[in-house]
Each structure stands twice: as structure tokens, then as C-alpha cells.
Amino acid sequence: LKMASDSPESLMTLCTDYCLRNLEGTLCYLLDNETLRLHPDIFLPSEICDKLVNEYVELVKTDSIFEPHESFFTLFSDPRSTRLARIHLREHIVQDQDLEAIRKQDLIELYLTNCEKLTAKSLQTLVSFSHTLISLSLFGCCNIFYEEENPGGCEDDCLVNPTRQVLVKDFTFEGFSRLRFLNLGRLIEGVNVETLLRPLASLAALDLSGIQLNDVGFLTQWKDSLVSLVLYNMDLSEEHIQVIAQLHKLRHLDISRDHLSSYYKFKLTRRVLNLFVENLVNLTSLDISGHTMLENCTIPSMEEKMGQTSIEPAKSSIAPFRGLKRPLQFLGLFETSLCRLTHIPAYKVSGDKNEEQVLNAIEAYTEHRPEITSRAINLLFDIARIERCSQLLRALQLVITALKCHKDDKNIQVTGSAALFYLTNSEYRMEQSVKLRRQVIQVVLNGMESYQEVTVQRNCCLTLCNFSIPEELEFQYRRVNELLLNILNQSRQDESIQRIAVHLCNALVCQVDNDHKEAVGKMGFVMTMLKLIQKKLADKTCDQVMEFSWSALWNITDETPDNCEMFLNYSGMKLFLECLKEFPEKQELHRNMLGLLGNVAEVKELRPQLMTSQFISVFSNLLESKADGIEVSYNACGVLSHIMFDGPEAWGICEPHREEVVKRMWAAIQSWDINSRRNINYRSFEPILRLLPQGISPVSQHWATWALYNLVSVYPDKYCPLLIKEGGIPLLNDMIKMASARQETKEMARKVIEHCSNFKEENMDTSR
Numbered sequence: 001l002k003m004a005s006d007s008p009e010s011l012m013t014l015c016t017d018y019c020l021r022n023l024e025g026t027l028c029y030l031l032d033n034e035t036l037r038l039h040p041d042i043f044l045p046s047e048i049c050d051k052l053v054n055e056y057v058e059l060v061k062t063d064s065i066f067e068p069h070e071s072f073f074t075l076f077s078d079p080r081s082t083r084l085a086r087i088h089l090r091e092h093i094v095q096d097q098d099l100e101a102i103r104k105q106d107l108i109e110l111y112l113t114n115c116e117k118l119t120a121k122s123l124q125t126l127v128s129f130s131h132t133l134i135s136l137s138l139f140g141c142c143n144i145f146y147e148e149e150n151p152g153g154c155e156d157d158c159l160v161n162p163t164r165q166v167l168v169k170d171f172t173f174e175g176f177s178r179l180r181f182l183n184l185g186r187l188i189e190g191v192n193v194e195t196l197l198r199p200l201a202s203l204a205a206l207d208l209s210g211i212q213l214n215d216v217g218f219l220t221q222w223k224d225s226l227v228s229l230v231l232y233n234m235d236l237s238e239e240h241i242q243v244i245a246q247l248h249k250l251r252h253l254d255i256s257r258d259h260l261s262s263y264y265k266f267k268l269t270r271r272v273l274n275l276f277v278e279n280l281v282n283l284t285s286l287d288i289s290g291h292t293m294l295e296n297c298t299i300p301s302m303e304e305k306m307g308q309t310s311i312e313p314a315k316s317s318i319a320p321f322r323g324l325k326r327p328l329q330f331l332g333l334f335e336t337s338l339c340r341l342t343h344i345p346a347y348k349v350s351g352d353k354n355e356e357q358v359l360n361a362i363e364a365y366t367e368h369r370p371e372i373t374s375r376a377i378n379l380l381f382d383i384a385r386i387e388r389c390s391q392l393l394r395a396l397q398l399v400i401t402a403l404k405c406h407k408d409d410k411n412i413q414v415t416g417s418a419a420l421f422y423l424t425n426s427e428y429r430m431e432q433s434v435k436l437r438r439q440v441i442q443v444v445l446n447g448m449e450s451y452q453e454v455t456v457q458r459n460c461c462l463t464l465c466n467f468s469i470p471e472e473l474e475f476q477y478r479r480v481n482e483l484l485l486n487i488l489n490q491s492r493q494d495e496s497i498q499r500i501a502v503h504l505c506n507a508l509v510c511q512v513d514n515d516h517k518e519a520v521g522k523m524g525f526v527m528t529m530l531k532l533i534q535k536k537l538a539d540k541t542c543d544q545v546m547e548f549s550w551s552a553l554w555n556i557t558d559e560t561p562d563n564c565e566m567f568l569n570y571s572g573m574k575l576f577l578e579c580l581k582e583f584p585e586k587q588e589l590h591r592n593m594l595g596l597l598g599n600v601a602e603v604k605e606l607r608p609q610l611m612t613s614q615f616i617s618v619f620s621n622l623l624e625s626k627a628d629g630i631e632v633s634y635n636a637c638g639v640l641s642h643i644m645f646d647g648p649e650a651w652g653i654c655e656p657h658r659e660e661v662v663k664r665m666w667a668a669i670q671s672w673d674i675n676s677r678r679n680i681n682y683r684s685f686e687p688i689l690r691l692l693p694q695g696i697s698p699v700s701q702h703w704a705t706w707a708l709y710n711l712v713s714v715y716p717d718k719y720c721p722l723l724i725k726e727g728g729i730p731l732l733n734d735m736i737k738m739a740s741a742r743q744e745t746k747e748m749a750r751k752v753i754e755h756c757s758n759f760k761e762e763n764m765d766t767s768r
Helices: 011-021 046-062 072-076 096-101 120-128 193-197 217-222 238-246 270-279 319-323 355-365 370-386 392-405 410-423 426-431 434-450 454-464 471-488 495-508 514-522 525-538 544-556 561-569 572-582 587-601 604-610 613-622 631-644 658-671 698-714 716-725 728-736 743-762
Strands: 028-031 035-038 086-090 109-113 135-137 146-149 164-167 181-183 205-207 228-230 252-254 285-287 328-332 346-350
Touching: 011 046, 035 072, 046 072, 046 086, 046 434, 072 096, 096 120, 120 146, 193 217, 217 238, 238 270, 270 319, 328 355, 346 355, 355 370, 355 392, 370 392, 370 410, 392 410, 392 426, 392 434, 410 434, 410 454, 434 454, 434 471, 454 471, 454 495, 471 495, 471 514, 471 525, 495 525, 495 544, 514 525, 514 544, 514 561, 525 544, 525 561, 525 572, 544 572, 544 587, 561 572, 561 587, 561 604, 572 587, 572 613, 587 604, 587 613, 587 631, 604 631, 613 631, 613 658, 631 658, 631 698, 658 698, 698 716, 698 728, 698 743, 716 728, 716 743, 728 743
Parallel strands: 086 109, 109 135, 135 181, 181 205, 205 228, 228 252, 252 285, 285 328, 328 346
Antiparallel strands: 028 035, 146 164
């Protein structure tokens, strides 16, 4: 069965995304090279316009590559060509002029969440929608009741503070005749809520989260219509409870609180819960999370533990809920002692007892309560780390959503990135679709981009290590490299992050196309690695960072002349000699350095820079190295083979003599075991094959033939097809006919051809 999250995006979603990323090429043209205008022959219904606006907000918020357009909202200014009905706008993305641009639209639903840039100008724009608006959220729009007022006269302070914020007190919802659903969460102090709401005839849902009201008696004017009431973090009293008990149509009641935010005098009692159960007979959802119980609401523990877990009210472990006529659809008990009881009369419970309760909490509180969500994700982190997560896909989706929604919330970024590390490890790999894993990568990169905080950076880097690199990161290749180089270029670095980041950089440039390597080289990759090496050298430290940095340089210079040139231009050879001198026993380091120099030596234009007595002596001496099996000796011989290939006239030094070096090269090659297993990975034989059809340097020819013989002997499945594909067999046949080639080289060439021939026969498809 295909996983639900593996289903492809709808055609509507794909088209919307494409249009938003290519507005000029699809729906719009640019007026005067700056203002977007809709093509005159376009008419779009609300189903499409709503999607365009809502997706645009999502892209601006979560995709760093996406460029916002200053005039985007003006595309929807004329209802004759574009219709809007239900839009959700968030944070700094929306400003007064954006709402003003769409004022002629007949909006039914307008959600403004944490839009801190909106001022009282937008209150006046809201009046434009008053005759059609059914649902409105102003959650967290903390400046929408402020207007700028110019101080009278022009005193000295006029220059310092030309405008000041003044609270608007005369705005009400007069004329909003259809408004039924209203969220005023985190409304600024000083606004008279009762006066504001009085004109509304029949409210069905009201959210007053985070607002402190001593008197809520005015709520009874909607006792026959109010079905949902949220009073999260309101300090309650007996008067509040009596008013709530009169709202007999309530189906959803939320009086939860964040028990860490401040001191609350109110304590929930058995009597209060009884009052709700008796009076609010339509209740299907109740949230009392974070409350301290003043007296015991539970039944005796002996009775509580009896029988199988049940959601039947009659068996409820919470005594007042035995009076319920049916189980609740949702019961919020997060950070209360009640969530740990056996029999809870609800289909869905938020709490901290188990994975199901924790996931319900994340789901319920993510959008508007990041302070609660971060603690719930922290509990999920413990579950994923210590136990096995049984609802993996749901857990991943919820954490991804929370990280996207609260990109700038440090606590959520820390706990969420830590949870992702455990939720994406190899144990869960088989249960995850490509689509889901890509979403994880995107939120991880968002976190790295937004937060320079050490813990977030470390968690994000560690999570990336759970992916197949470079394959799974290729769709964000440029971005991930930029972020990692940014980490490595910071003046003060955390050792562990540095180590992981260098490891990731190395993996990213291994086995990728040359254009990728060239692009990363232009980002400053070579310079960054050399700086790290320089710092480690100054500290006289040869650790993983040092070795990974050289390995990364080896990978990024492979068949990429521009990067090889950068290595030489940025004093790479000087660092090579200093590392060799400082760390004579470090075999892995020597292998990586010589592998890199092999790449440099393959570039004809750069070889003259290697032609110095000092460098040639070093390479010649390394021919006798036994470091890392044959690898250091092999790579040193490879460097010299390319230099010899330029002929005696290119040998512009007196010492050592060319013949003497050639002799040492022959001796080295003859000392290697042809069956040596290799610590090397060729994507192409082209640099080796170019050494075959020439008579100027028989030793180079022999080194190339030995390399091919070793690889097709030890790894036939990988290298026989590669050699055949790249035209190596005709080149070897031609070389066998050459008079200048040594007899032993010809013998070896015949064996290579024989190996490939046998491989071909064994793997021939005989099926009909």
C-alpha cells in the first residue's frame, strides 16, 4: 500500500506554485519595469484567487528562494477580474496597503495572524468587508488598534519622534451584520472588548486568548448563539464561571492556560467541572490544560485501575465527567495530573502520558500556542529517542508543520530540529516517502537560515546526516552548500558543528556532476577549506576537520580545472608542504592530499606550477611511502605520470634528474600488489586513458595500464563496463602495437582486454 503522504500534489497546487514563481510569464506583465499588472483578458474565480493568495503567503514565509512582490495584492484589486472569498494572511508579509488594495472584494473569511505591521488604517479597511464577512481573525495583530498621530506644533522632539502611537478607542464592529466567528486573541490592552463586540447580533464563536477581563457578563447576550468560546490564559474567577455556565449552547469550551506564564489565583474544582457538565449539555470539546486542581476530582485509585481502559462516561476516572451523556470528542488535559488516569471519557485527549496524547497536543496547539507546542515537541523528542515512535508519519508531519509555522521561534526550532534528528534516522527510513523527506530537508534548511544559535545549527546538521548525500539533497544543492559554507566561515565556531559541517560539505561534492562542483567552487568552497586547514595547522592539530577538508578539496577538484586553479592561487601547495612536514605519520591525510594533487596534475595548463625542484622531490620521495596501502605511492606516481607526459622539454629543473625520477616510478609500480583493494572512486577513466596513446613517456603509459588492470581485476562489475563505455579497449589494442611501449606494459594491457571480454560474456543477456 502507498503511504498517504506519498500521494502527488494536485494539479491545482502544481499550477498555483508554477504561476506564483513565474508571474510575469503566466498571469502578469510588468508595467514601467516595476509594477505587476494582470493581463487584461484574465478572469479568475475565488477558488483560484484564494489559493494564489494563500500559497503566496506560505511561499514567502517558508521558501527563502521565493521573491515577494511589492505589488502582489494589487492584482486582486478589481473584483471584475479576480474574486477573493477566503484568505489567510500571516506575520510581516501583509501591510496596510495590501489590505487596502483588496478592499473592493466581498470577503467571507479573513484570517490575519500575527500581522504586526497592520495599524488602525487596516481597521478602516475591514469596514469595507463588513457586509459580507462571516469569519474574522485578528490574532496577534498587536498594532491594529494603534494609529500614528502627529504631535501639535513642531517642538524640538518633533525631529526625534515625528509620530507617536495612539490607541483607537472608537472602533466597533457596527455594521458587521453577518459576522459569526471572531478571534481577538492577544488583543492589545486598553481596548474595550465589550464596546467593540456589542453591535454583533449573533456570535457563534469567540476567541479571547490572552486577554484579561474582570467582567465577562456581556457574553450572555449571545447565550443562544455562542457554540465556541476560547479564554486561554485568562485569569478566571467565580464570576467568569457563572457566566460560562449560562452559555448553554456551547459545544467547545477552552479555559486552558500556560502554567508557566504567570501566577493565576484561580484553581479548578470538582464543583466547577460539575457545573459545566450539568449546564453545558451540548459540550463535545473541553480544554482545561495547565490547570491546578484545588481538590481531588478523581475516583479512588483502586476503583480507577479496574477493568479495561474505557471512554464510557459511567466508568470515568474523573468523577464529574461521569455525568456526561456521551464521551467528549476532545478533552485537553496537557500538563495536568488528570491525563495520567486510566478511564478518560473522550475520543481524543491532549496530555503528556503517551505518544497519542502528546501528538494530539502538538496538533491542537501549534498554530496559536508555540509556548505549549515547544514543550509537547520536547516530550515527543524523548519518546522518539528512548522508545519507538508508533505514529511516525503523523509525528513527522506535525513537527514539520510546527517548524514551518514558527520559523522565528527559538524554542520550537531547538526542540523541533532535535525531534527531527530522531524521527529521520535509519530505523524509520522505510516508512518515509520522498515527498516527506524533502519537506524535512526544507524545514531543516529554514532553521539553519533563520537561526545562528548553536543548538539549532548542530541539530540541523546532524539531521542532514540522516539523508543519502548528495542524492537526497540535490534538489536544494546550492542552498545547502551556501548554508554550510556560511557556518564554516563564522569567526567563532563550535567544534562539533564544524566537524559535522565539513563532513557534509565533503559528502556533497563527492560523486556529483562537474557543473555542481564548479558552482560550489564559485561560492568560495576552496578558500573556506583552505582557511580551515590553515587554522588547524596553526594549532598543530590533525583531526577529522583537517582530514575532511583535504578530502573535500580532493573531491571538488576532480575533473574541475577551475577549482584546481583556485587551489593553486590560494597557496594550496604551501599548505600541502607544511602539512606534510607537520604531520609526517598521518597516512589518511597524505592520501587525501596526494589525491587532490593528482587532480591538479591532470590539468595541462597548471602543471608548470608543479614543476619546481621542491615539489618534484617531495612527489618522488612519496613514491616509496607505504601509507594507506599503496594509495599515497599510487597518487604520487599519478601526479608524476602526468608531468612526464609533457615530455623532456617541459622538465625545467636541474634537480632531481628526469631519468632518476622515471627509474623510481618504475620501481614503485613494480612493488605494488596488483590485487590491492582500493580507497579510491573513479567516475571516469578519461584522465588515465589519455596517457595510453603516446610514446613520450612509457612509464606514464605503464602507470595508466597498471591502474586499469588493478581496477578491472578487483572491481570488475563497476569498472569493466566503464572502461568499455569510454572506449578504453581500442586504445589498449593500439598501444599493444606501439613500438615504444614496454613489453610488460603490453602484457598487462592484454590482461585488461581479456578481463573485460570475459566480463562481457558472463553478463551477456541470453533471455529471449
